[in-house]
Amino acid sequence: MAKHQKHHKHVAAALPLDELERKANEALAAERWRQARDFFKLLCKQDHAKYLPGLIQANRGLAEALMQKGQVSEAEQVLAHLRTIAPQEEFGTVELKRAVRTEDWSAAAQTAVELWTARGDTLNEKDRQAVADALVLAFPYVEEGGEAANWPDPVRSELTAVINALRAVSEERYETAQDLLRPLPRASIFANWKTLIKGWIAFYTGAREKARSLLAMLPPDGVPAKAAEPVRVLTEPQVLRGPRTAERDHAVASVCRFLGAPEMGNSLVQADELWKAGKVVDSLQLMRRAREFPSTQSTLAGALSEFYFRVGFTLRGQVQKKYFGMIERLRTTGNLKNEAENFLVDRLLALDALLNPYSTPEGEWRRFLRHFESDPRRAKLTSLALVMVAGQLTQHEPEMGIFGFGPVRRRTEPRAATRLLKESIQANPENLVAYLKLLEIYKRDKDSAERNRLLDEMTRRFPNEKAVLLEAGIGCIERKTYVKGLGYLERARQLDPLDPQVADWIVVAQIRLARQQYEKKQTEKARATFRSIASRPSIGKLDFNSEEPFLHARQGILEIQHGDPATGEQLLAQARQETQSLSCMLMYMHGCYRSYAKDSARGKQSPFWDELSKTRPRGARERMELLRAFIYVGVLGDHLKWQKEIDLVMKHLEPAAKEEFTVKEAAELSLLLWDKKDGRKLGKRLVKQGLRHDPLNPRFRVLDVLMEQDPPYHRATELEDAVADARDAGDLEVVKAAKGPLETLMEFAGPSIFDEWDDEGDEEGEEPDFGGLPPMPGGFPIEEVSEMKRAAEKMSDEEFAAFRKESSKYVPLPIFDILMGTRNRDKSAPGRRGDDQPELF
Amino acid sequence: MDPYLILGVPPEATDADIRRAYLNGIRNFPPEQAPEQFQAIARAYEQIRDEMSRLKLLLFDQEPPGATPLDTVANFCASAPAPKPMDFEQMKTFLRSCTTK
Numbered sequence: 001m002a003k004h005q006k007h008h009k010h011v012a013a014a015l016p017l018d019e020l021e022r023k024a025n026e027a028l029a030a031e032r033w034r035q036a037r038d039f040f041k042l043l044c045k046q047d048h049a050k051y052l053p054g055l056i057q058a059n060r061g062l063a064e065a066l067m068q069k070g071q072v073s074e075a076e077q078v079l080a081h082l083r084t085i086a087p088q089e090e091f092g093t094v095e096l097k098r099a100v101r102t103e104d105w106s107a108a109a110q111t112a113v114e115l116w117t118a119r120g121d122t123l124n125e126k127d128r129q130a131v132a133d134a135l136v137l138a139f140p141y142v143e144e145g146g147e148a149a150n151w152p153d154p155v156r157s158e159l160t161a162v163i164n165a166l167r168a169v170s171e172e173r174y175e176t177a178q179d180l181l182r183p184l185p186r187a188s189i190f191a192n193w194k195t196l197i198k199g200w201i202a203f204y205t206g207a208r209e210k211a212r213s214l215l216a217m218l219p220p221d222g223v224p225a226k227a228a229e230p231v232r233v234l235t236e237p238q239v240l241r242g243p244r245t246a247e248r249d250h251a252v253a254s255v256c257r258f259l260g261a262p263e264m265g266n267s268l269v270q271a272d273e274l275w276k277a278g279k280v281v282d283s284l285q286l287m288r289r290a291r292e293f294p295s296t297q298s299t300l301a302g303a304l305s306e307f308y309f310r311v312g313f314t315l316r317g318q319v320q321k322k323y324f325g326m327i328e329r330l331r332t333t334g335n336l337k338n339e340a341e342n343f344l345v346d347r348l349l350a351l352d353a354l355l356n357p358y359s360t361p362e363g364e365w366r367r368f369l370r371h372f373e374s375d376p377r378r379a380k381l382t383s384l385a386l387v388m389v390a391g392q393l394t395q396h397e398p399e400m401g402i403f404g405f406g407p408v409r410r411r412t413e414p415r416a417a418t419r420l421l422k423e424s425i426q427a428n429p430e431n432l433v434a435y436l437k438l439l440e441i442y443k444r445d446k447d448s449a450e451r452n453r454l455l456d457e458m459t460r461r462f463p464n465e466k467a468v469l470l471e472a473g474i475g476c477i478e479r480k481t482y483v484k485g486l487g488y489l490e491r492a493r494q495l496d497p498l499d500p501q502v503a504d505w506i507v508v509a510q511i512r513l514a515r516q517q518y519e520k521k522q523t524e525k526a527r528a529t530f531r532s533i534a535s536r537p538s539i540g541k542l543d544f545n546s547e548e549p550f551l552h553a554r555q556g557i558l559e560i561q562h563g564d565p566a567t568g569e570q571l572l573a574q575a576r577q578e579t580q581s582l583s584c585m586l587m588y589m590h591g592c593y594r595s596y597a598k599d600s601a602r603g604k605q606s607p608f609w610d611e612l613s614k615t616r617p618r619g620a621r622e623r624m625e626l627l628r629a630f631i632y633v634g635v636l637g638d639h640l641k642w643q644k645e646i647d648l649v650m651k652h653l654e655p656a657a658k659e660e661f662t663v664k665e666a667a668e669l670s671l672l673l674w675d676k677k678d679g680r681k682l683g684k685r686l687v688k689q690g691l692r693h694d695p696l697n698p699r700f701r702v703l704d705v706l707m708e709q710d711p712p713y714h715r716a717t718e719l720e721d722a723v724a725d726a727r728d729a730g731d732l733e734v735v736k737a738a739k740g741p742l743e744t745l746m747e748f749a750g751p752s753i754f755d756e757w758d759d760e761g762d763e764e765g766e767e768p769d770f771g772g773l774p775p776m777p778g779g780f781p782i783e784e785v786s787e788m789k790r791a792a793e794k795m796s797d798e799e800f801a802a803f804r805k806e807s808s809k810y811v812p813l814p815i816f817d818i819l820m821g822t823r824n825r826d827k828s829a830p831g832r833r834g835d836d837q838p839e840l841f
Numbered sequence: 842m843d844p845y846l847i848l849g850v851p852p853e854a855t856d857a858d859i860r861r862a863y864l865n866g867i868r869n870f871p872p873e874q875a876p877e878q879f880q881a882i883a884r885a886y887e888q889i890r891d892e893m894s895r896l897k898l899l900l901f902d903q904e905p906p907g908a909t910p911l912d913t914v915a916n917f918c919a920s921a922p923a924p925k926p927m928d929f930e931q932m933k934t935f936l937r938s939c940t941t942k
Contacts (some may be wrong), residue, residue, distance in 0.1 A: 070941075101940065101941070103937065133940070136936070137940065166932060166936075167929050169926055169932075170926050170927060170929040171926075172925070200926070204923050204924075204925075204926050205923070223936060226940075227935070227936055227939050233918060237914070237918035237919050240911050240912075240914055240918070241911065241915050252914065254939075255918065257935055257938055258935060259924060262938070268910060268911070268914065272910040272911040275909050275910055276909060283910065298845065298846060298852070300914065300917055303843065303907075303914070303917040303921075304913055304914070306843070307906055307907055307910060308910075310902070310903055310906075311905035313905075314905065347900075351903055354901075380892070380896055381896055381899070384893075384896055384897065384900055388900075388901065
């Protein structure tokens with residue numbers, strides 16, 4: 001006995017009787033059972049008969065409290081003492097609770113029956129519930145000849161009903177269960193069990209509200225209330241999202257038990273805490289200890305498995321790397337727990353391979369697809385997957401360079417992509433997307449023969465697919481079989497009369513057909529073709545194909561060159577009258593004339609050149625229209641040289657930055673100029689001025705970054721923010737322009753590897769040693785780069801050129817050139833095309 | 842969240858089954874009375890309305906069903922249809938465990 005307890009006993013023994021009695025009763029009322037017991041022991045020495053009930057009550061309370069705390073063996077000691085001082089019926093409920101606690105169901109049932117028989121009318125509510133609980137949980141054999149067959153009614157018959165109702169619920173015989181429970185009176189000791197079972201039936205039959213309201217009626221004590229808890233949580237799960245409390249933890253555990261995943265309940269709370277603390281690997285490892293995890297079933301374990309094996313894509317940086325690394329090691333070290341985990345890991349790694357531009361996704365996907373060997377959807381799944389993998393192998397940056405450094409490619413493996421797409425088509429000949437992607441490859445590689453062959457197959461197999469008809473139409477236009485092309489395009493238009501792309505291509509086909517007809521001297525046919533073009537009035541949008549003034553101008557040119565010059569002049573005069581911008585129209589006429597001229601006339605200027613040279617555009621709007629017209633005709637006549645026109649346009653544009661113009665006009669003009677070599681300087685001035693007027697304008701903010709001469713890695717976040725603002729403002733043009741550069745910047749301007757240094761050696765004032773190289777953009781291992789540099793120094797020019805070409809698969813050439821520094825770059829200087837054509841600007 | 846769970850259809854459900862479940866769902870949870878559930882049902886339908894969508898979901902879905910493990914459990918509880926009842930032996934084990942937990 002502890003010293004303080006000895007002292008307390010000594011002090012108590014010295015108290016007068018009435019004082020001792022008072023303290024004993026106080027302790028009893030306050031449920032300080034040990035203290036009460038000690039007081040009553042002393043009191044019993046004075047008057048055993050008077051104070052024995054108090055002693056019994058104190059011991060009873062103590063035994064119950066000990067059992068509540070799980071201290072069963074201590075409780076049994078108290079019970080053993082109780083058996084010596086009191087009759088059974090005085091502490092029968094305690095015995096009952098002990099039996100239940102120790103899962104001695106036979107003793108529990110027997111004690112319950114005895115208690116009920118002896119004291120059924122005098123038990124309080126709590127004790128009545130304890131009796132009912134013990135009887136049910138014992139699940140005694142209640143049938144004829146069973147151990148409970150001779151128990152007294154109504155206990156036996158009501159218990160029979162409850163147990164059979166539970167069995168009926170487990171077998172989804174809900175109406176039978178209801179029928180069994182109906183005769184139970186309200187006063188039955190099993191009334192709460194009846195409520196529980198009815199609540200369960202409501203839940204299992206989808207009546208969540210009814211289940212909730214039924215189960216809310218249960219008193220807090222007893223097994224029915226605890227058994228009802230999971231259903232309460234399942235119908236109102238908000239408690240699971242709240243802060244950590246004992247109640248919440250209990251709710252989690254009970255739900256897991258209810259849903260047949262008790263081991264998960266043990267781990268889940270802790271796993272959640274670990275996750276929130278950023279210890280994601282530890283969280284997964286803890287969950288893996290549960291027998292039920294992972295799973296691919298539509299169960300709670302399945303849902304948690306989907307969480308852990310998909311959430312990796314939402315993680316970032318080193319955390320993601322560690323997480324994926326851990327999962328990958330499960331496979332490489334052969335530690336996969338079960339087939340479900342095998343599936344989930346393969347899927348995760350296959351998806352990761354698709355997202356990682358430097359990985360080889362084909363192997364991962366073929367591995368993952370093996371899980372569908374016996375799935376009837378296997379062919380379609382294979383077909384879909386191979387299209388995605390092929391797509392990853394043919395990512396291209398746009399042809400124009402970013403930051404003036406020339407074209408950038410992520411990766412391009414068209415042969416592998418072609419093979420995969422053909423396999424995809426073979427697996428599922430109805431996979432239209434596979435055909436379209438293969439077509440793209442043939443177009444990009446300018447493989448006309450394969451492209452045409454594929455188009456023929458596509459038009460046979462998908463005669464009513466708009467996308468196919470459109471491609472077929474475009475293919476015919478490129479092959480100059482315009483009538484056939486128009487046939488396809490008209491069919492496409494019938495399928496979707498509102499598609500502007502189809503309408504535009506029809507106009508293109510008609511214009512080219514008309515030109516062809518003019519060139520063949522089929523003048524009447526050509527005129528009829530022009531008449532059939534669905535022209536639009538000029539509304540200032542500068543649609544050079546279908547706006548009436550431009551159609552008149554174009555037809556005028558063709559009439560002059562191949563038809564009736566007088567008719568042509570009339571049409572040109574009409575166009576001049578209709579146009580709102582003479583300089584724009586003159587540029588258009590001049591460009592069309594040059595583009596359509598016969599070879600023999602190539603060296604000569606058009607009849608519009610003099611007037612064009614002398615006509616000054618009025619204001620910023622007209623300058624912009626002049627520029628747009630030039631860009632259009634430059635593409636139309638891309639086989640010609642346009643230096644004079646470039647000089648003329650730049651001469652007219654130069655004042656743009658000095659004269660007043662609206663922010664809108666500056667925004668439009670700068671977007672046209674930003675990626676043109678000759679126009680960049682002017683564009684930059686416009687952007688700077690625009691930012692002075694409107695510093696928050698997202699377009700100017702985006703273009704300000706895009707027009708940096710050197711790759712602005714330090715401005716990656718700034719660009720990202722500006723693009724997001726542009727998107728919110730609906731400026732999709734500049735968002736599109738920024739897409740490629742932004743992706744490159746974000747990839748190579750991520751957190752530096754030096755951010756992950758630990759404190760060792762990183763003292764204040766100490767500069768990190770970059771090995772003589774400039775500070776790296778994120779992700780480059782400095783040792784490897786130094787090694788590369790040393791190796792490059794020893795290479796011949798041919799070897800270096802081959803090395804540079806090979807490296808371009810993994811690193812954009814501008815980055816490579818920066819890293820290699822002193823090596824001669826002149827021979828393979830980026831930004832120049834192979835021929836002597838100048839850039840458009 | 843699992844669109845099959847939200848709509849209460851099995852993974853092998855047909856287009857017609859799924860559409861029927863969707864229409865029932867939005868009837869029971871109209872947007873003006875239950876906007877969150879309506880959105881969840883509409884989104885689930887878009888994800889699995891036809892075979893191609895279902896196959897793409899099976900292969901390429903990266904979205905986790907919750908932001909944290911317990912959030913996932915809460916989402917599951919909110920959207921999953923009533924589970925099948927435990928078998929009798931599991932039920933007995935569960936009920937008896939309620940005495941100690």
